[in-house]
Amino acid sequence: MECTVCNRAIGSEPSPFHCATCARATLFxxxxQLAEVLLDREQEARRVTAVVQGDESAETHYSIRNSHTTIMVDREKCTMGAELEQTKAETALIKETTTQINEHASMLQQQLEQARKEYAARKAVLAQRHSDLQSVQHNITARRKKELDNVQESINETKHNWDKYHSYTVRARVTLCEEAAKLSGLKQKWRKAKDGGLYDIYYIGPGDTLPIVDLRDLNNASFFEVSASITAVAQLVVQISHYLTVRLPAEVTLPHRDYPLPTIFSPSSSYQSRDVPFPGTTPTASTSNSPDASRSFEHHRPLPRPRTLFIDRPLMDLATQDPQAYAMFLEGVSLLAYDVAWLCRTQGLQDEFNEWEDVCSLGRNLFRLLLEQGHRPSTTRTDSRRELTSGNGRSQTGTPTRPSRASVKFGEFSHGTSHSFLGAAENAGYLRGWKLTPPKIVDSLSAMLLADQQVQGWEVLDQKEWHGMDDVIAEEPILVGPKRRNTGLTDDTRSVMSVATSAAATAATAAVETEDMGQGKSRGVNGWTKLKSRTNEGSR
Structure with a gap:
């Protein structure tokens, strides 16, 4: 066959193709063959799918052809072979699962045997414990009571020993305080008054040379005696508080290096553990510029201001020349008196010191506390807030009441021991009803001293000094016109008596005369008058 394009025989020569027609004819x-193979493959695939899926519509027998022979295959037998293979696979899986189940059953059996052994062991332990419990519970009430009695007896013995040793400590404190008071020279002397009665004076130091000044007599006392006696009292109070191991409400600083005289801090400024310079001086550069001070902020805080316990001039001169130092001194001695009163209340004299006059006599309070306290029975404690109790030991409000101790002994309370600790709630309650405060003492003392200073120029004249003064008193001073009075000019030759220029002064004089006549006194007998000349002579 020839190609219509190139006129060559197709497939005659294995030469390259000359046209597309020759190439297409060669590949046809x-x-x-490829199409035939694909069709056979598709047909065999349909038959295999029918055999595997068990399709009833497919042919029962089909033939498999190859290039040599044709084999007839039964579809049902092929299906049974596939089922057989599947059954064998499932059988192998079941055998493997059964083996695993048997192994797990063996393990559970072993665990069950172990659990039975543990159960038997625990049952034996519980039986033993039950037996022990029965033996322990036998006559348990009597044995429990016996054990409680033994424990209570041990507790009581411990408390008894604790109280005994505390009583020894109290005796030692009392002895130390009494000896300190005797060594300081604290004593009481009686003096006879002009009216025939007796009054007591308290001294401190050797002999009878240094009386303890009563705060109400500060205007009339020498400033040397005031400073010396208050310094000695402050030293004694600090020593007593050290022996009693109590912390005073107001901290007292005794004289030491670069601190020649004692001072006292207010309660809010006490016990701050800071080096405060002596009043009137400044801290040294070495203390304020030290590395420790520069690394902290302590030096930036203002230092507390101590109150002085000394004066360098008479109190009346100090009040007029330096009112600030006068106020600081009055506050200082008031705080010291409050410390002494606080000591007395916490050490057995708590039923007193309800008025500010009770704390003014420092010597009397210290003498009663230190030297008279051991010679009289201890006072009974009373709580101002104690509630009335009913017969069942409960208060009227329904709350159980706390039993109170019978008495307060000197040296019993302190801040240094757990026994009778003063900071405990049941012990601190004994100061709860005390209404006296340092500001109240300062205000009352300042008012009393100021009133006393205003009448210091007035003196009492007896009958001999009034002899011959009737005519002088009868004369009425004459003023020279209102213009001179308004200018405030006075004549050097005028009388030293006070000039009565108002009707009120005249009425007051008439009232005094009427009272004197009512008491059976004649005009010109003993009375009060203000003598400027005597005041000037006394100051000289």
């Missing part, structure tokens, strides 16, 4: 047989 091979394409036909």
């Amino acid at each position: 047989p091979h394409r036909a």
